[in-house]
Amino acid sequence: MARPNQAKLNLSALRHNVCLARKLAPRSKVMAVVKANAYGHGAAIIAGALQSSVDALAVASIEEAAALRDSGVTCPILLLEGLFDESELGIASQLNVWLSIHNERQLQWLEGAALSAPVTCWLKIDTGMNRLGVTPDKALHYHQRLVATPNAANGTVAYTHFASADDLQNLQTQRQIDAFDSLNFDVARSAANSAALLAWPTTHYEWVRPGYMLYGNCPMAQGHPNAQTLKPVMTLTSAVIALHDVAAGESVGYGGTWVAQRPSVIATVTIGYGDGYPREALNGTPILVNGQRATLAGRVSMDMITVDVTDVEHVQLGTEVVLWGPDLPLAEVARWTNTIGYELTTRMPQRTPRVVVNA
Ligand SMILES: Cc1ncc(COP(=O)(O)O)c(C=O)c1O
Numbered sequence: 001m002a003r004p005n006q007a008k009l010n011l012s013a014l015r016h017n018v019c020l021a022r023k024l025a026p027r028s029k030v031m032a033v034v035k036a037n038a039y040g041h042g043a044a045i046i047a048g049a050l051q052s053s054v055d056a057l058a059v060a061s062i063e064e065a066a067a068l069r070d071s072g073v074t075c076p077i078l079l080l081e082g083l084f085d086e087s088e089l090g091i092a093s094q095l096n097v098w099l100s101i102h103n104e105r106q107l108q109w110l111e112g113a114a115l116s117a118p119v120t121c122w123l124k125i126d127t128g129m130n131r132l133g134v135t136p137d138k139a140l141h142y143h144q145r146l147v148a149t150p151n152a153a154n155g156t157v158a159y160t161h162f163a164s165a166d167d168l169q170n171l172q173t174q175r176q177i178d179a180f181d182s183l184n185f186d187v188a189r190s191a192a193n194s195a196a197l198l199a200w201p202t203t204h205y206e207w208v209r210p211g212y213m214l215y216g217n218c219p220m221a222q223g224h225p226n227a228q229t230l231k232p233v234m235t236l237t238s239a240v241i242a243l244h245d246v247a248a249g250e251s252v253g254y255g256g257t258w259v260a261q262r263p264s265v266i267a268t269v270t271i272g273y274g275d276g277y278p279r280e281a282l283n284g285t286p287i288l289v290n291g292q293r294a295t296l297a298g299r300v301s302m303d304m305i306t307v308d309v310t311d312v313e314h315v316q317l318g319t320e321v322v323l324w325g326p327d328l329p330l331a332e333v334a335r336w337t338n339t340i341g342y343e344l345t346t347r348m349p350q351r352t353p354r355v356v357v358n359a
Contacts, residue, residue: 004239004318005271007348008325009041010358011049013231017214018053024226025197025204029055031078031190033211035064040276040348041215041234044071045356050214051075056098058209062088065097078122081132082106089113100124100159102132107142111149118153121146122190127179128172129163136179143185157188157207165195165203166219177203195219198226217330217341234345235325236352238271239318240289243309252306253298258283266297267309269321274302276348277323278337281305285336288322290314296336 021030032054033039038046047057047068056076059065061084065077082100083089086109092099093115101107102124110121123142126133134142139158146152160180164170173196180191190207192200197208199220212219216232244266252258252266267289273279277300285296287305289312297308309315324330330341337344 002353003270004237005275005352006237006355007041007276007352008235008237008355008357009045010231010233010235011045011356012358013216014046014049014214014233015053016229016231017216017233018050020226020229021197021208021210021213024201025192025208028192028204028206028208031056031058031207031209032214033058033080033193033209034068035060035080035211036346037348039211039215039342040345042354043068044073045354046233047071047073049359055207058211062091062095062097065095066091069095076120082124083109086113089115093117093119098122101142101146102134107145110151111145113151115151118151120153120155122157122159123187125158125160125180125183127160127176129161129176131161131163133160136182139183140185143187155188157190158183159190159207159209162191162193162196162200162203165193165200166221168199168220173200173203193219198224212342215345216326221331232324232326232330234330235357236271236276236323236348237325238269238275238321238323240267240309240315240321241270241304241317242268243315243317244268251298254301255299258298258306258308262310264297264308264310265315267294267307267312267315267319267321269305269307270303271321271323272301272303272305274349275352276344277305278333278339278344278347280337280339281333282336282338285333286328288325288328290319291322291327293328 037043058078078098098120124133146156164172189205191203192208194210194213196203218227246260246264279300292312298306334341
């Protein structure tokens with residue numbers, strides 16, 4: 001019998017979230033971001049389920065794109081960071097993936113190549129995040145060179161990325177929009193990540209690029225009215241494997257960080273940081289046991305956690321435990337862990353099986 005841990009994937013929730021994205025940006029094409037193993041959900045499963053309902057996918061590297069092609073994905077795939085080495089150009093063209101061009105070196109590789117077919121390029125513009133891309137004043141020059149080289153297909157897209165679109169009060173987003181709108185040549189555009197798709201309608205342009213919201217999560221800490229109907233795709237579950245009565249004053253787990261304030265019942269659950277449950281989770285982090293709220297009691301071990309179930313009814317060996325999912329928001333667990341929901345799912349290791357529960 002296998003360990004009972006599962007990252008359960010609800011693919012109808014995924015499709016529902018894509019429909020919401022389309023409804024909010026009805027005139028834009030949708031590029032679904034599935035890098036980092038689809039934010040830990042399982043890239044082949046997610047991309048396979050998405051490819052008929054989106055216009056393109058985005059990943060971080062040629063290896064991620066090749067894995068998707070191997071799994072039967074045929075729709076366009078953009079490499080968000082472009083090529084890391086000139087030698088990848090031939091593979092990219094064979095795999096028929098789209099390239100980001102974010103610097104001079106990448107453009108020179110493209111211009112100097114002898115490709116059998118031109119590749120579609122997305123020109124990355126740095127409008128103020130200062131992470132990747134060419135500055136708006138150089139964009140026309142780069143665009144003209146892409147138009148001139150026979151190795152770039154017609155229809156280059158200019159795109160940018162927001163630093164703070166999840167913070168509606170942050171003035172940086174409007175400054176980035178203004179910088180992007182200063183491009184004074186005719187080109188298709190893309191800017192919106194999930195936060196901008198949800199909350200900044202002027203940023204939808206020809207393409208939107210949601211990731212996080214497709215997995216059913218809202219990037220805004222305080223939520224957003226447009227995100228209310230999002231449905232979480234992943235439910236992380238495990239089970240109780242031991243129950244202990246602990247006297248008041250006794251401690252639980254490594255370092256004895258949790259001390260019983262009253263006679264308590266502690267359930268040991270077979271999931272730990274080796275399975276994707278964050279070690280940083282604090283005492284008190286909410287956990288659902290038998291559908292009822294309980295709290296983490298003691299440090300997270302590699303393969304186990306301990307949960308205070310003193311007030312939870314009908315707990316026995318084998319009782320189901322939910323670490324996050326529709327009834328226990330990822331964002332809430334992330335707050336107790338001093339991180340963001342993006343990181344919690346993305347860190348999920350292969351050890352935890354991804355199981356499609358609702359195709
Ligand atoms: C360039 C780019 N576009 C779009 C996205 C999607 O962002 P989100 O998951 O917040 O929707 C990302 C994710 O980091 C990204 O790096």
